[in-house]
Amino acid sequence: MYEMKFMLSFSERPKKKKKKAAEEGQENSATVKKKIKGKKDKVEEKYEDGIKWKFLEHKGPYFPPEYQTLPDDVKFYYNGKPVKLSLPAEEVALFFAQMMDHEYTTKEVFRNNFFRDWRKEMTLEERQLIMDLNKCDFGELHAMHKQKVEARKNLSKEEKLVNKEANQKIVDEYGCCVLDHHRERIGNFKIEPPGLFRGRGDHPKQGMLKKRIQPEDVIINCSKDSRIPEPPAGHRWKEVRHDNTVTWLASWTENVQGSCKYVMLNANSKLKGEKDWEKYEVARKLKTCVDAIRAQYQEDLKSKQMGTRQRAVALYFIDKLALRAGNEKEEGETADTVGCCSLRVEHITLHDTLDGQKCVVEFDFLGKDCIRYYNKVPVIKRVFKNLKLFMENKQEGDDLFDRLNTQMLNKHLSSLMPGLTAKVFRTYNASITLQQQLKELRNSELKDNVAEKLLSYNRANRAVAILCNHQRAPPKTFEQSMANLQAKIDSRKEQLDLAKKELKQAKKEAKGSSDNKLLIVVEKKKKAVQRCEEQLLKMEVQATDREENKQIALSTSKLNYLDPRISVAWCKNMEVQLDKIYNKTLRDKFAWAIDMTEHDFVF
DNA sequence: AACGTAACTTAGGACTGCCAGT
DNA sequence: ACTGGCAGTCCTAAGTTACGTT
Incomplete structure (x- = not known):
C-alpha cells in the first residue's frame, strides 16, 4: 500500500545535508520525521535530510561462475600452429571468439583495443609469440561457442525446467532484500560478468577488456544491525559500510571508464516508486x-x-x-x-x-x-x-x-x-503532450472499438516518442513480417467476400420460408461475416500501428517520461483494460499510480 | 570558480521463452 | 507437436545532477 499522497511535496522537503546525516548513523531516532497512520492502521515512516532507510539487509551480489578452461581438443592457433594459452589469456581469447559474428570484431579500434588488453593478460612467453591479431585463429573457439549456444537451445523441456528452477533459486536467495519493513526485489543483483567492452557508436574504448570483478573490489552497504552478507569462500569484501543516505546495496568500480556501478532496488520498490x-x-x-x-x-x-x-x-x-x-x-x-x-x-x-x-x-x-x-x-x-x-x-x-x-x-x-532542472522540461513536455494528444484523438476519432482506442493511445505515445527522439533500429524481420501480415489481410478479405456471398445466398433461400433451420443458417452466416469484419479491422489497425512504429521506440517514454496517472485515468475513461497498455512489469512499477488515480486526474 | 566524481535515471540492443498459427 | 515471430526481460552503457574538494 502506498501512502505518498501524504508525502512532503518537494518544495517543502528539507535540503540534503548528506554527509552529516551519514555520520550520525541510522540509529538516530530523530531522523524519523513523521509517522503517518495510513489505511488499515499501517505505519509509514518518512525520513528527513536525505535519509533513505533505517534498516537494510541483503545477501550481497551474485558472482558469475569462474572461468572453466577449454577442452583439450579445442585449440587456438597462432600463425597456423596450435598454442596452449595460459588460463587468463585463454579466457580473454574466448571473449573475442564469442563475438566473431558481430560487426564489432571487424573494426580497427575494437581490434586494437582488444589486442592491447589481451596482451596484458598473457604470460611473457605468450606476449613474445603473439604479436599480430591477424595471425590469430580463433576458429575452433568460435565453433565451440556456437555449438554450446545450439546445445542450450536444444535442451529438452525437463532440462530447461531444471535450469529454470536453479535460476529461480538464485533469484530467491540473492534477488531480494529487506528495506525497513518491506521485502523488496533488487534490480541488478548479479555482478556484471567480464567481457569485451561494447561501447555504442564510435567509442574509442570499444574492445577493451572489462575485467572480472572480485569480492575484494566490492563495497557492501547495509545496516549495522543487519546480518552482514558473507563474501564467497576464501574472499573478503573491499569494505562494508553503513550509509543510509544512499540507496545502493553494493558497488564497485568498473575498469574501462573508471566509473561506479551499483546494485540497486527494482523499479517496483517503494523507494523507487x-x-x-x-x-x-x-x-x-x-x-x-x-x-x-x-x-x-x-x-x-x-x-x-x-x-x-x-x-x-x-x-x-x-x-x-x-x-x-x-x-x-x-x-x-x-x-x-x-x-x-x-x-x-x-x-x-x-x-x-x-x-x-x-x-x-x-x-x-x-x-x-x-x-x-x-x-x-x-x-x-x-x-x-x-x-x-x-x-x-x-x-x-x-x-x-x-x-x-x-x-x-x-x-x-x-x-x-x-x-x-533541464530534464524536468523533457518530463513535463512528454507528459503534457500525451495528455493533449489523447484528448485530441478522442475528440476527433471517437472510436468505440478497443483496437482503435489502442491505436489512438499508441499514436499519442508515438507523438511523445518522436518529440523525445526515441528511436530503434527497424526490426531485422520487419519487411517480412509486414508482408506476412498483408498477406493475411488479403486472404481475410477474400474470406469476407465469400462469407458475404454465402450470407446473401442463405437469406435468399430463407426468404418467405418459415423453416427454422434456414433462419438459423442465416444467423450463422451473419455471425461469420461479423467475425470476419472484426478480425479484418483488427489486422488493418495492427498493420497501420506497426508501420507507423517502424523506427520509433514507444517503451522508453512509457517507462521514463509519461506520468502513469494520465494513462490510468485514460483507461478508466475509455473503459480499456489497463493490461492492454501496461504489461506486468509496468503495472508493478506504477503500482503507486494505479492505486491513487481516479478517472478525473489531470496532469 | 573550476573540477572531479558519486549517485541515480534514462537508453537501446541482445536474449529468451511463450503462444498463435500451422 | 512444431516453429517463427514478437513481447517482455535482461543487460549495461550513457546520460543528468548534486555534491565535495581544491
Missing part, C-alpha cells in the same frame, strides 16, 4: 509556472549579456524540442555525442527560408547512445538572429553556446522554481 512520483510532481509543478518561465526567456533573448542570451536560446530549444541538457564530455574517453549546451556550430544550419518557411534551424547531431537527431524547425525571429550572432567568427568544432554550460543553466532554473 516514491522517487518516480516525486519526479512527476516536479513536472506538474512546472506546469503551473511554465508560462512565466517562457515569458522570461523570451525577454532574455534581448539581454545585453551574451551569456543570458545563450541561456535563453538553449532553454528555448530544451523547452520546444525536448533536447537533453548536454554536459561536456572528456574528449577521447567517449563517443562524440552532444546535447543542448554542448552543441557545436557544425550541428546546426540556419536557413532564412526553407520549403516556404522562415527562420528554419536544421539540426543534425548525434545524441545519447549515438542516436542521430535530425530536425528542421522554424523558430522565432529573435532566436534565429541570436543564433546567427552566436555563430559569427566561429568554425567547425567551436561551441555554439560558448558562454553557457549545464551547471549555469540548472542553477538558473532552480532559482525559477525549486527542483527545476
Whole structure:
C-alpha cells in the first residue's frame, strides 16, 4: 500500500545535508520525521535530510561462475600452429571468439583495443609469440561457442525446467532484500560478468577488456544491525559500510571508464516508486509556472549579456524540442555525442527560408547512445538572429553556446522554481503532450472499438516518442513480417467476400420460408461475416500501428517520461483494460499510480 | 570558480521463452 | 507437436545532477 499522497511535496522537503546525516548513523531516532497512520492502521515512516532507510539487509551480489578452461581438443592457433594459452589469456581469447559474428570484431579500434588488453593478460612467453591479431585463429573457439549456444537451445523441456528452477533459486536467495519493513526485489543483483567492452557508436574504448570483478573490489552497504552478507569462500569484501543516505546495496568500480556501478532496488520498490512520483510532481509543478518561465526567456533573448542570451536560446530549444541538457564530455574517453549546451556550430544550419518557411534551424547531431537527431524547425525571429550572432567568427568544432554550460543553466532554473532542472522540461513536455494528444484523438476519432482506442493511445505515445527522439533500429524481420501480415489481410478479405456471398445466398433461400433451420443458417452466416469484419479491422489497425512504429521506440517514454496517472485515468475513461497498455512489469512499477488515480486526474 | 566524481535515471540492443498459427 | 515471430526481460552503457574538494 502506498501512502505518498501524504508525502512532503518537494518544495517543502528539507535540503540534503548528506554527509552529516551519514555520520550520525541510522540509529538516530530523530531522523524519523513523521509517522503517518495510513489505511488499515499501517505505519509509514518518512525520513528527513536525505535519509533513505533505517534498516537494510541483503545477501550481497551474485558472482558469475569462474572461468572453466577449454577442452583439450579445442585449440587456438597462432600463425597456423596450435598454442596452449595460459588460463587468463585463454579466457580473454574466448571473449573475442564469442563475438566473431558481430560487426564489432571487424573494426580497427575494437581490434586494437582488444589486442592491447589481451596482451596484458598473457604470460611473457605468450606476449613474445603473439604479436599480430591477424595471425590469430580463433576458429575452433568460435565453433565451440556456437555449438554450446545450439546445445542450450536444444535442451529438452525437463532440462530447461531444471535450469529454470536453479535460476529461480538464485533469484530467491540473492534477488531480494529487506528495506525497513518491506521485502523488496533488487534490480541488478548479479555482478556484471567480464567481457569485451561494447561501447555504442564510435567509442574509442570499444574492445577493451572489462575485467572480472572480485569480492575484494566490492563495497557492501547495509545496516549495522543487519546480518552482514558473507563474501564467497576464501574472499573478503573491499569494505562494508553503513550509509543510509544512499540507496545502493553494493558497488564497485568498473575498469574501462573508471566509473561506479551499483546494485540497486527494482523499479517496483517503494523507494523507487516514491522517487518516480516525486519526479512527476516536479513536472506538474512546472506546469503551473511554465508560462512565466517562457515569458522570461523570451525577454532574455534581448539581454545585453551574451551569456543570458545563450541561456535563453538553449532553454528555448530544451523547452520546444525536448533536447537533453548536454554536459561536456572528456574528449577521447567517449563517443562524440552532444546535447543542448554542448552543441557545436557544425550541428546546426540556419536557413532564412526553407520549403516556404522562415527562420528554419536544421539540426543534425548525434545524441545519447549515438542516436542521430535530425530536425528542421522554424523558430522565432529573435532566436534565429541570436543564433546567427552566436555563430559569427566561429568554425567547425567551436561551441555554439560558448558562454553557457549545464551547471549555469540548472542553477538558473532552480532559482525559477525549486527542483527545476533541464530534464524536468523533457518530463513535463512528454507528459503534457500525451495528455493533449489523447484528448485530441478522442475528440476527433471517437472510436468505440478497443483496437482503435489502442491505436489512438499508441499514436499519442508515438507523438511523445518522436518529440523525445526515441528511436530503434527497424526490426531485422520487419519487411517480412509486414508482408506476412498483408498477406493475411488479403486472404481475410477474400474470406469476407465469400462469407458475404454465402450470407446473401442463405437469406435468399430463407426468404418467405418459415423453416427454422434456414433462419438459423442465416444467423450463422451473419455471425461469420461479423467475425470476419472484426478480425479484418483488427489486422488493418495492427498493420497501420506497426508501420507507423517502424523506427520509433514507444517503451522508453512509457517507462521514463509519461506520468502513469494520465494513462490510468485514460483507461478508466475509455473503459480499456489497463493490461492492454501496461504489461506486468509496468503495472508493478506504477503500482503507486494505479492505486491513487481516479478517472478525473489531470496532469 | 573550476573540477572531479558519486549517485541515480534514462537508453537501446541482445536474449529468451511463450503462444498463435500451422 | 512444431516453429517463427514478437513481447517482455535482461543487460549495461550513457546520460543528468548534486555534491565535495581544491
